[in-house]
Amino acid sequence: MMEQVIEEEYEEKEITKKTTLKNILYWMVNHLKFLFIPGYASEDLERRRFEYEKLVGKRKFIRRLKSVLTIMGICIIFLVVTLAVFAPWISVYTFEELTGYPLTGHAWDPPSSAHPLGQTKDARDILGRMIWGARSSLTIALPALLFAVFFGIIIGVIAAYYGGWVDSLLMRIMDIFLAFPGLILILVFISIWGRRIEFFMLAYGILGVAGYSRLIRGTVLQARELPYIQAAKVAGAGDGRIMFKHLLPNSIQPIIIAFTFDIGGIILSLAGLSFLGYGSADLIEWGYDIAISRDRMYDAPWAMMWPGVMILITVLGFMLVGDGLRDALDPRMRNL
Numbered sequence: 001m002m003e004q005v006i007e008e009e010y011e012e013k014e015i016t017k018k019t020t021l022k023n024i025l026y027w028m029v030n031h032l033k034f035l036f037i038p039g040y041a042s043e044d045l046e047r048r049r050f051e052y053e054k055l056v057g058k059r060k061f062i063r064r065l066k067s068v069l070t071i072m073g074i075c076i077i078f079l080v081v082t083l084a085v086f087a088p089w090i091s092v093y094t095f096e097e098l099t100g101y102p103l104t105g106h107a108w109d110p111p112s113s114a115h116p117l118g119q120t121k122d123a124r125d126i127l128g129r130m131i132w133g134a135r136s137s138l139t140i141a142l143p144a145l146l147f148a149v150f151f152g153i154i155i156g157v158i159a160a161y162y163g164g165w166v167d168s169l170l171m172r173i174m175d176i177f178l179a180f181p182g183l184i185l186i187l188v189f190i191s192i193w194g195r196r197i198e199f200f201m202l203a204y205g206i207l208g209v210a211g212y213s214r215l216i217r218g219t220v221l222q223a224r225e226l227p228y229i230q231a232a233k234v235a236g237a238g239d240g241r242i243m244f245k246h247l248l249p250n251s252i253q254p255i256i257i258a259f260t261f262d263i264g265g266i267i268l269s270l271a272g273l274s275f276l277g278y279g280s281a282d283l284i285e286w287g288y289d290i291a292i293s294r295d296r297m298y299d300a301p302w303a304m305m306w307p308g309v310m311i312l313i314t315v316l317g318f319m320l321v322g323d324g325l326r327d328a329l330d331p332r333m334r335n336l
Contacts, residue, residue: 067327073320080314083134093128099282108293108300118302121292126303130310132284137314140200141266145259147205152212153255157243159213160220171217174210182207183269187278195280204266215258219251253329260325264318271311286311 083090091098109119117126159170177185189203223229224247232242271287273279279288286307293303 067324069320070324073317073324076313076317077321080134080317081138083131084138085135087131087135091128091131093125095132095284098124098128098132098284108296108303110300111302117306118300120289120300120303126289126306129284129289130286130306133286133289133307133310134314136197136283136285137267137270140197140204140270141263144201144204144266145208145262147201148208149212149255149259152209153216153248155209156213156216157220157248157251160217161224161239161243161247167217170213174213177207177210178214183273186269186273187276190273190278195278195283197280197283200270204269208262212255212258215254216248216251219254220247223247223251257322257326257329260318260322264315264322267318268311268315 088094107119107121107123109115109123111118115125115127117130120126120129155170155174159167185207186203189206190199193199193202229242229246232246237246270285271290274285274287275291275294277291279285279291281288289307290304293300293307297304
């Protein structure tokens, strides 16, 4: 009897050893595959990751930004920003040479070794103006939008939080700005103030306030009725803390998306404004280069084509990134 019990215990130990060895080998094979085979995903790791994401409600923000089009847009923006920041080192010609006295050669000369993209009016180098034009476009678009976002958020959050006559008064003022065609209003501002770069920024900034205030107001109106806002009021939090500590961070997503889209919109609008003849000769801007070369479309097409290509690429880059941010921040995409 004792021999039978000992034999059974021995067999159980052997089975346990074999099972343990088998599990170790399975674990090693799976982890070696994970380390050395590109694209291999461990079932256990994927299951645990899925359970974790389901538990914490992670929206896979970074993974959603890894789409091909979004990465392409980020690369385009990186290129344009690099041209804008390092223009004095990248361009062979200085800003003064590209806006002042004519360079060597003749106006509207075709591409050559000295001027790879050709020359425009007054024999100015097209490649140099393309590089410096990136700085002008971003210098106008970014400060104008930051101005619009800052004041738009303040007005929209205050209007939505207090409601009543405060909301009605502020929104009716914003409606007045929205009622006018944007391009016409900018033309009025530029005609009154002048064509300096500061006035372009201020004009676009003022016009953008109304749109951002409307946008943030809609999201705050939805968020202010949520339980955590009521809990903050019961806990004694002040209005300023509730508005800008609790409401704003949970309502800022549409602003981020709109900001990215509007950068491309302002660059396109600025090009249209310059094309209509409201650009400045002292400012290197792609739309202005298209405007001065439109009469030479057939005998010097390079002077008009390259500024148009730069506008197209830049606006496309910001639109692609804005579209990627919209998909990544959309709550409806949470479980996809």
